[in-house]
Structure formats: C-alpha cells, structure tokens
Amino acid sequence: MSLAIHTSDLAWRAGRDFALRDVALHVPAGSLYGFLGPNGSGKTTTIRLLLGLLRPAGGSITVLGRPVPSAISEVLARTGYVPERPHIYPTHTVGEALDYHSAFYPAWSADWASELVAGFRLDRARRVSALSKGETGKLMILLALAQRPELLVLDEPTDGLDPVVRRDVLGAVLEYVSQTGATVFLSSHLVHELERICDWVGVMDAGRLVTEMPMQRFKNGIKRLRVMEAPAELSTPPFSVLSRQPNGAGELMVVNGWEPAMSQYFESVGATLREVADLDLEEGFVELLRASRQPSR
Amino acid sequence: MFRAILLTQWKWSRLAIVAAIVLAFTIPILSVQRFAGSGAEWIEGRIVLQSMRAFAGWYALLASAVGLGMAVTAWSADHRGRHVYALSLPVPRWQFALMRFGAGALMLLLPALALWAGALLATSSVSIPAGMQAFPGSIAVRFLLGSLVIYSLFFAIASGTARTAGWVLGGLLVIVALVAFDSSIGLPDAITNDLLDFVLAWPRAIELFTGRWMLIDV
Numbered sequence: 001m002s003l004a005i006h007t008s009d010l011a012w013r014a015g016r017d018f019a020l021r022d023v024a025l026h027v028p029a030g031s032l033y034g035f036l037g038p039n040g041s042g043k044t045t046t047i048r049l050l051l052g053l054l055r056p057a058g059g060s061i062t063v064l065g066r067p068v069p070s071a072i073s074e075v076l077a078r079t080g081y082v083p084e085r086p087h088i089y090p091t092h093t094v095g096e097a098l099d100y101h102s103a104f105y106p107a108w109s110a111d112w113a114s115e116l117v118a119g120f121r122l123d124r125a126r127r128v129s130a131l132s133k134g135e136t137g138k139l140m141i142l143l144a145l146a147q148r149p150e151l152l153v154l155d156e157p158t159d160g161l162d163p164v165v166r167r168d169v170l171g172a173v174l175e176y177v178s179q180t181g182a183t184v185f186l187s188s189h190l191v192h193e194l195e196r197i198c199d200w201v202g203v204m205d206a207g208r209l210v211t212e213m214p215m216q217r218f219k220n221g222i223k224r225l226r227v228m229e230a231p232a233e234l235s236t237p238p239f240s241v242l243s244r245q246p247n248g249a250g251e252l253m254v255v256n257g258w259e260p261a262m263s264q265y266f267e268s269v270g271a272t273l274r275e276v277a278d279l280d281l282e283e284g285f286v287e288l289l290r291a292s293r294q295p296s297r
Numbered sequence: 298m299f300r301a302i303l304l305t306q307w308k309w310s311r312l313a314i315v316a317a318i319v320l321a322f323t324i325p326i327l328s329v330q331r332f333a334g335s336g337a338e339w340i341e342g343r344i345v346l347q348s349m350r351a352f353a354g355w356y357a358l359l360a361s362a363v364g365l366g367m368a369v370t371a372w373s374a375d376h377r378g379r380h381v382y383a384l385s386l387p388v389p390r391w392q393f394a395l396m397r398f399g400a401g402a403l404m405l406l407l408p409a410l411a412l413w414a415g416a417l418l419a420t421s422s423v424s425i426p427a428g429m430q431a432f433p434g435s436i437a438v439r440f441l442l443g444s445l446v447i448y449s450l451f452f453a454i455a456s457g458t459a460r461t462a463g464w465v466l467g468g469l470l471v472i473v474a475l476v477a478f479d480s481s482i483g484l485p486d487a488i489t490n491d492l493l494d495f496v497l498a499w500p501r502a503i504e505l506f507t508g509r510w511m512l513i514d515v
Contacts, residue, residue, distance in 0.1 A: 053384050077387035087382040089374045091308065103301035104386045 004029040004151050004183035005050060009059035012049055020045055020207045023059070027185055027200065032177065034194030034215065035187040036285060037204030043187040044084050046204065047155050050185075051081055064151055077105065080144030084155040086136050088128055094139060095124035098146075105147035113146035120168065134165035141169050145176050152176075152184045158193065170197060191282040195219065203288055210292040211256070222284035223258040226275040227251055227266060234269065238262050242291035250274065254287045298388065299396050306400040310370045317363045317408040321440070322415035324359065325433070325512050328352035329419045342426040345513055353510035356412075360440045361506070363408050364447030367401045372455040398452055405444045413437035416512055423513075431513050443505050 005027035013019040020042050027033045037043045048054040050063055052072035061068040063075045088097050094117070102108040117124060120138040122131075131139065137157065144152060152173065158166040174197060177184055188194050194201060195215070202212040213221070222242070228250040234241060239262055242254040258276070266273040279287065307314075331348045375383050383393055416433030425431055454462045472492045 051385060053381065073387045073389055075387075076385060081385050083381055083385070085381075087378045087385065089305065089378070089382070091374065092305070096305075096308070100301045100305055103298045104388060 002029045003027060003062070004031070004064060005033075005185060006062045007046075007050070007059060010046070010049060010056055010061060011058035012045060012054060012056050014045075018042070018045075018207060020049070023204075023207075023209045024212075025202060025209065026212060027183060027202075029183055030181050031200045032184045032186065032198045033200040033202065034198030035185060035202050035204065036189070036191060036194055037187075038189055038289065041204040042207040043189075043204050044155055045207075047083075047153055047185075047187060051076065051079065051153060077107075078149055079151045079153060080147055080149035082140045082144050082152075082154045082157045084159070086128075086140055088140070088143070090127070090129035092128050093124065094122050094126055094128065094131070097128055097139065097143070098124070101143045102146070107148040109146050109148055112148075113142060116142045116146060116172065119172070134161050137161050137165060137169055141172055145172060148180070150180075150182055152182055152186075154184065154186045156188055157186070158188070158190070166193075191285050195281045203285065205289050205292050208292070210288055217257075218284065219281055221257045221259075222279050222287065223255055224277040224279055225253045225255060225258075225273060226277075227253055228272040228274055230266070230271040231269055238265055240291075242287045254279070254291075256284075256288065256291075299399065302396045303400040303403065306371065306397070306404060309374065310367055310401075310404055313363075313366045313370070314404055314407055317359065317366075318411040320359055321363075321408040321412035324352060324355050325412065325416040325419040325436070326422075328512055329423045332423060342429055342515070345426060345429060346511075346515070349511045349513050352512070356436065356440055356510040357443060357506050359408070360443035361447045363405060364444040364449075365451050367404055367444075368448050368451035368455050371397050371401045371452055376455075376459070394456060398449075401448060401452065402445060405441060405448060409437050409441035409444070412440050420512065425513055429513055429515055433512065436510060436512050439505065439508070439510060446505060 003026055005025055007023055007025045010023040010025075011019070011021055018040075023042075023046060025046070035043055035046070045054065049056050050061060050068065052069040052075070055069060064078055066075050068075055088101070092100060098113055098117070102110065102113070120135075120142060122135060122139060122142070126135075128136065128139070141154075141157060144154070154173070157173075158169055161169065170193075173184060173186075176182060184198075186194065186198065199215050200213070201215050201218050203210040211218075221239075226247065230244075230251060230253070237255075239255040239257040239259075242256055244251055244253050246252075260276075263273045263276070328348055328351070332344055384390070386393065388396075413433055416431075416436055420431035420433055454465050457465075476489050476492055
C-alpha cells in the first residue's frame with residue numbers, strides 16, 4: 001500500500017499545556033481519510049506540521065513521497081489546503097483572489113475554476129471580506145481544487161456551514177476525487193460527515209493518535225456486548241475492551257475489533273454472550289475517546 | 298508570481314502612493330514659490346537658501362513616511378492571517394519575502410519620479426542666482442534612497458512576529474530615551490554617544506537623513 005502521508009514518532013510541543021506525542025499516521029494514496037477528534041485534540045497542529053507551517057520537535061514526516069519540511073515547496077505545489085479559518089486576503093475580490101492564487105500553481109485549471117465559480121454562484125467582483133461564511137467556504141474549496149492537487153488537506157472545511165453549502169462543498173470534493181483519484185485528508189469533529197464519505201479514519205485525542213483503521217472496520221468493529229458471568233480479568237481477548245459496566249445480573253462491554261467468530265471466546269472463559277449490539281459511529285467514537293483517556297488497565 | 302504580488306501591493310498601497318506622488322510633486326514647487334515669478338532679475342541667494350532649508354525637512358519626512366507606510370502595508374494582511382497563506386504557498390519563504398520586498402521597492406519609484414518631475418518644473422520656473430545650482434536629480438535620488446532605507450528597515454522588522462517587532466522597536470525607544478534624558482540620569486557622555494552611534498551611525502544608510510536636502514544649493 002503506497003502512502004500519501006506517513007509520519008512516525010511525530011512530536012511537537014506548545015508550552016506546558018499541549019503536546020503532540022508519537023503520532024504515526026499512515027494515509028493510503030487515493031483514500032479519503034477522515035481525521036477525527038474533539039476540539040483541541042491536535043488535528044490542526046498535525047495538519048500544520050504536515051504542511052510545514054510548524055516545525056516538528058521530533059519524528060519524521062513524508063508527504064507525497066517527499067520529506068517535510070525539507071521538500072515543502074514541492075509538496076505544497078501538489079497539495080490543496082483549506083485551513084480551519086479562511087487565510088486568503090480579505091481585501092481581494094473573488095476574481096483577484098483567483099488570479100493571485102493561480103499565479104503560484106502551474107497546474108491551475110482556469111476553465112475548471114470558472115466552472116466552479118459559476119457552479120458555486122460566486123460573484124467575481126465581490127470582496128472576500130463581504131462574502132458570507134458559506135461563500136467563503138466555497139471559495140476556499142474552489143481555490144484548493146482548481147490547482148489540481150494530488151492531495152487535498154481540508155481542515156474542518158464545512159464547520160459552521162449550512163447543510164446546502166456543506167453538500168455543495170463536499171460534492172465538489174468528491175467529484176474531483178472521482179475524476180483524479182487524489183487523496184483527501186479531511187479533518188473534522190463531525191463524525192457523521194466523515195462516516196458518509198471517508199474510507200479510512202484516524203482518531204486524535206489529547207495530542208495522540210488513538211486509532212487508525214479502515215472506516216468499515218471502525219463502523220463494524222465497535223460493538224456493545226451483553227455478557228453474563230464474565231470473569232473480572234479477561235485473559236488475552238481477541239478484541240480490545242473499551243469499557244465495562246454492570247447491567248443487571250451481567251455486564252455491558254464495549255469492544256473494538258469485534259468479529260462474529262469471537263463469540264466463542266466467552267465460552268472459553270466460562271462466560272455467556274447474550275447480545276451483540278451495533279453502535280453508531282458517534283457512540284463508537286465517544287467510547288474510543290473515553291477508553292483512551294482512562295489510565296491503562 | 299511577482300506580477301501577482303506587485304498588483305496586490307499596488308491595491309493595498311495605491312491611495313497612500315497617490316497621496317505621496319501629489320505631495321512629492323508639490324513640495325519642490327512650493328519651495329520656490331517665495332521667489333518664483335517675482336519678476337526680479339536678481340534674487341538674493343540668501344533668500345533662496347532660506348526657502349530651501351525651510352522645505353528640506355519635508356523631503357526627509359515624506360521619504361520616511363512613504364518608506365514606513367509601504368513596509369507596513371507589505372505585511373499587514375499576512376499578519377492578520379498569521380502568515381498562514383504566505384506559508385502555505387509553494388514558494389520558499391525567502392523567495393516570497395524577496396518578491397514582496399521588490400514589489401514595495403518598485404512602488405517607491407513612483408513618488409521619487411514625481412519629486413524629480415516637480416523639482417525639474419520648479420527649477421525651470423526660477424532664475425537661479427549666480428554661484429548656486431539646482432539639484433533636481435540628486436534630491437530625487439536622495440528621496441528614493443531615503444524611502445528605500447526606511448522601507449528596508451521596517452520591512453525587516455515587520456516581517457517578523459509582533460513580539461520581535463516589539464522588542465526591536467522597544468529597544469530603540471529605550472536607547473532614544475536614555476540619550477534624551479542622559480543628563481538627568483547621569484549617564485556618561487561616552488555611553489550616550491555610543492548609543493546614539495548605534496542607532497544612527499551603525500547602519501550608515503540612516504546618515505542619509507542627516508545630509509542636506511536642498512533643491513537649490515551652493
């Protein structure tokens with residue numbers, strides 16, 4: 001599997017309050033990778049490190065096969081970036097913002113930019129500072145897409161947008177990906193948004209990458225089990241236990257990495273599995289975070 | 298790329314530049330108003346020099362203001378966006394800063410050219426006393442260099458973080474305050490002179506402002 005983004009032991013520190021530790025990302029080329037995490041978990045910091053906006057304190061970063069930060073200009077020429085907060089100059093008009101941005105990207109497609117301007121119903125003569133939040137979001141996506149990138153890094157691109165604009169923006173991204181096979185690295189705290197479009201997911205919490213796996217496994221692998229007579233200590237289970245809580249005569253267990261064949265495990269430890277229930281992605285995400293915040297069992 | 302940066306710089310600073318062009322064109326003309334069109338065949342050199350001296354400070358002041366204004370506008374939009382846009386463009390930082398600097402420096406040519414034109418017009422409209430000479434080219438070049446010096450200095454300061462700029466400017470202010478109040482705090486003259494040299498003479502280019510900004514001189 002070739003990787004569009006690979007980090008190992010990535011570390012960064014901001015004062016005493018916040019640090020990234022041992023972040024090891026593996027973003028497959030051509031994937032739509034959802035980078036999930038609560039606010040303040042380190043998603044934006046990780047993205048800034050990936051794009052050379054911050055210098056890592058330790059570890060290594062490879063983006064599109066090139067080392068970062070040493071080959072950052074080459075990486076940025078092939079990467080479309082939509083930051084959390086709009087970064088373009090507010091005094092520019094939409095047309096001027098397009099002209100300015102296009103001057104830096106040799107692969108810029110003026111035709112496609114024009115199509116997107118029309119599709120998004122943006123007024124070229126309007127100042128960026130006078131655009132609504134939705135229009136600004138569309139313009140940011142437009143700028144990132146029209147440069148024909150191999151990698152799109154989108155930091156909460158739909159945060160605060162209404163559902164119609166959100167659909168337009170994500171629709172444009174998906175159309176681009178289906179045409180070009182580009183990789184998308186999409187950060188969000190909106191679990192359901194990522195669930196619909198991403199095929200890989202990485203979960204950040206408190207500066208650590210809690211888990212990273214295909215979305216299908218994330219969706220299907222986290223289950224709530226009702227178990228009777230389970231021993232206090234489970235010996236080497238084939239799944240990881242995220243939480244346990246008493247429930248009537250038995251207990252409820254939330255597990256990660258579950259497969260149907262694993263039900264036999266409980267018989268082997270003298271317990272009885274009564275029920276296996278699906279968790280929606282948000283519940284699974286919350287359970288994962290809860291488990292990652294507890295001291296290791 | 299440079300064209301895009303140049304156009305953006307023009308957009309940010311055009312009002313200030315137009316105002317500077319008007320002032321730069323006007324100052325030399327105003328400086329000769331006192332004796333231009335007087336009809337007298339013979340003008341006393343003393344009056345000419347007095348008038349030139351009266352306006353000398355305005356050239357230096359305008360050159361400083363133009364340089365400072367251009368340096369501030371060059372980076373203010375990036376400061377507001379915490380430099381994320383500039384840093385995320387696929388251009389090495391030094392190259393981006395160089396292009397930004399070049400765009401601003403080119404803009405400085407416009408008021409200098411206006412000053413030259415105004416100076417030529419002014420000096421051609423008066424009869425210069427014997428033993429005196431007009432220096433329209435020299436004063437325009439001095440104006441350009443003066444604005445370029447101030448622009449370079451503040452461009453460098455403004456390109457850093459607000460904290461760095463604060464430290465540098467704060468340091469300079471402390472030195473100026475020490476020099477200004479040296480007698481009341483009992484600072485030895487040698488130290489005062491060294492400090493003053495550090496601020497004014499060490500980057501020798503600033504000495505440009507201590508020269509004679511005279512359109513007509515002996």
